[in-house]
Amino acid sequence: MSGLRLQLILGKYPVVYVDDFKFRLKLGGTTEITINRPERSDIRDGDLLTLYTEVLLAPHKQAEGN
16 A cells, blocks of 8 residues: 555553553543553653554545636
8 A cells, every 4th residue: 555644643642551561551531552562662651652543645636617
């Protein structure tokens, strides 16, 4: 899959748990997400991490009647 991508920032969330294999982000209220921790990553309890996704950038549409 090729083409330009747009990065959408979904929010910044605190790390609430870390061990050698995973870490957990608190997304709000009682909602948390557990993520596999990359080897040698320096993630610490209390860090604020950015959650984002990427989407393809749609081609520009020309206005009708031009």
